[in-house]
Amino acid sequence: MSDPDPGPWPAQVTVDLDAIAHNVGVLRERAGSAEVMAVVKADAYGHGLVPSARAALAGGAAALGVAQPAEALALRQAGVQAPVLCWLLTPAVDADALLAADVQVAASAPWALDLLAAAARRSGRPAQVQLKADTGLARGGAFALPVTDGDPRTDFEALVRHAAVLAAEGAVRVVGVFSHFAYADAPGHPTVRAQREAFADAVRLAEGAGLHLEVRHLSNSAATLTTPGAAWDMVRPGLAVYGLSPVPDVASAADLGLRPAMTVSAQVAVAKRVPAGQGVSYGHTYAPERATTVVDVPVGYADGVPRHASNVGPVQVGGRRFRVSGRVCMDQFVVDVGDLPVQAGDEVVLFGTGADGAPTAQDWAEAAGTISYEIVSRFGPRLPRRHVGQAGR
Incomplete structure (x- = not known):
């Protein structure tokens, strides 16, 4: 079965949904006991957000990941009911819409928790939150490493403390902690080990604060395929879902059993x-x-x-x-x-x-x-x- 004829346009993108489902199956095998969150941000890497998300779920993905709130809401509007995590927020985000759509939202700073908690108080239901720890990428997330010599306190520690207060109030429910590798496509790089250790510290910190985590995830496509010890409860592949190798210098898509979609x-x-x-x-x-x-x-x-x-x-x-x-x-x-x-x-x-x-x-x-x-x-x-x-x- 295929979509209707796209008409007279002289070029087209053809996407094999069965290949996407197959690739998720390969990633599930590589992930061991960990579940798979299929990343469908950026219109599913150009493959089409909703059809690709449904194909990934059919292939065994347990959850979906997106960058932008509009992507999460588009999935819900299309009737996709699987857990969805959205991880890029600005203060202008419509938190009420995300909570109403039952979207899990990443928090990288206390202001984000406050924004989500305010929406939760208005709605009468707790916001589902995942705390993002920056373990060395120096991009999104609360920095989980000491910045000042002699001062062990970190931004992530402050984020956890704030989350624990709001969780005790019932305004937020912290369902997970996650981070992102900087160098997973070079599995022997020293940053891979350093980030794994930093993430383990971040998880211990969150759990020590009384947060009851359901998922902890660090691995992108490259780590899922090359660093099985980093899988935790869930892996978060993107590129490999669409059949492309995230480590082309190490192994081709065919070597990894992936089918380009x-x-x-x-x-x-x-x-x-x-x-x-x-x-x-x-x-x-x-x-x-x-x-x-x-x-x-x-x-x-x-x-x-x-x-x-x-x-x-x-x-x-x-x-x-x-x-x-x-x-x-x-x-x-x-x-x-x-x-x-x-x-x-x-x-x-x-x-x-x-x-x-x-x-x-x-x-x-x-x-x-x-x-x-x-x-x-x-x-x-x-x-x-x-x-x-x-x-x-």
């Missing part, structure tokens, strides 16, 4: 012969050495094709590999296909599973000097999503 393809808009030496696309940064056929592919950086992939981005045409010829434009790019017989309407695959020799998102990441996370998540809503497979339907 996204394929990006387009139809040739124009095919024509050009003479030797003819500059191609803006700035003439590419010119063929002999007479050749060039094809115009109607997808560009406004759709998500990295401009950094100019002259290097790999594509498949007629079962053969080529690369972007010249600069990627806003709505299109050009490919020199030599003497291959190509005509308007023929398919161009930017990336997919790689099983048939087509490029993968990892190939594009390496060509453009970035990571596969960015490649899949940057393809925007202008390209229709076509969801195939049965998982979560």
Whole structure:
């Protein structure tokens, strides 16, 4: 079963929901006794928020994770009932809406707890909170390491004390503590061990304050696959849910048993012969050495094709590999296909599973000097999503 025909748009993103469910199954096996929270932030890394969330749950995910409150509310509005954790708040957040939707909310500072407690008092029901500890990433969360020499107190300690007061009042219910690795894609890096130890200290601190934790989680995709001892009660994979390797220098997606879920393809808009030496696309940064056929592919950086992939981005045409010829434009790019017989309407695959020799998102990441996370998540809503497979339907 697939979604309705997306219409005449000349390019599309195809998402295999069964692959997402399969990948969650692989991650469940790797997680041992820990449950899986599938991260579906950023429109499920470009794969489509609601269909991907349902597929992940069908594959055995116990909970879902999002960054933005609007993402959590969109899941609830679509009828998704599984536990949802939202971890990026600002003081302008609509805490009342999150509580009414039964969303678990991360608190990284006392002001966030106060905001949630105020909403809880208005609603008459406690806010479900997970405390975020910064164990060395120095990004989100309350810093759980001493900052000043000789002063053992930490921001996370203050957060725990404040949470305990509000929990005793009944305004909040602290259901978990979590943190995030800085270097999990290099499992032997010393920060991995240091953060594991810091997280264990943070958990002991919270439990010592009388907080009754239901879940404790630290592992992202990379740690789930390479550092099983960091699993705790739950793992929190994102990229691997969509079939891409978070540790491409260690193991490929195929090595890990993962199936890439996204394929990006387009139809040739124009095919024509050009003479030797003819500059191609803006700035003439590419010119063929002999007479050749060039094809115009109607997808560009406004759709998500990295401009950094100019002259290097790999594509498949007629079962053969080529690369972007010249600069990627806003709505299109050009490919020199030599003497291959190509005509308007023929398919161009930017990336997919790689099983048939087509490029993968990892190939594009390496060509453009970035990571596969960015490649899949940057393809925007202008390209229709076509969801195939049965998982979560």
